[in-house]
Amino acid sequence: MKIKVTEEIWKEGGMYVAYCPELDMASCGKSIEDAKNNLKEVISINFVECKKVGTLDQLLQEAGFYEEQDNVLLARKELVSFSPLEVGI
Numbered sequence: 001m002k003i004k005v006t007e008e009i010w011k012e013g014g015m016y017v018a019y020c021p022e023l024d025m026a027s028c029g030k031s032i033e034d035a036k037n038n039l040k041e042v043i044s045i046n047f048v049e050c051k052k053v054g055t056l057d058q059l060l061q062e063a064g065f066y067e068e069q070d071n072v073l074l075a076r077k078e079l080v081s082f083s084p085l086e087v088g089i
Contacts, residue, residue, distance in 0.1 A: 003065065003073040005043070008082065009035060022063045022075050 008019045018039035019026040027038035050056040064076045
């Protein structure tokens, strides 16, 4: 089974940060691709460890995952737009 999550990428100094808001997990790397790959690894390791101790279902439920379509677990909400926004102050 697979899971569909949101991946946010931003730059902090000389590093790129990859963040998954549904799971509240993050990682970083020297390139965008490194940050993405490291985030996938962090998520995978967390899932393996949660499965070992029997808390994976609880983690997924608390993160808002509930529906499976074509062997992919989906969240209740899906990010459809993400862009910088300037607002006057």
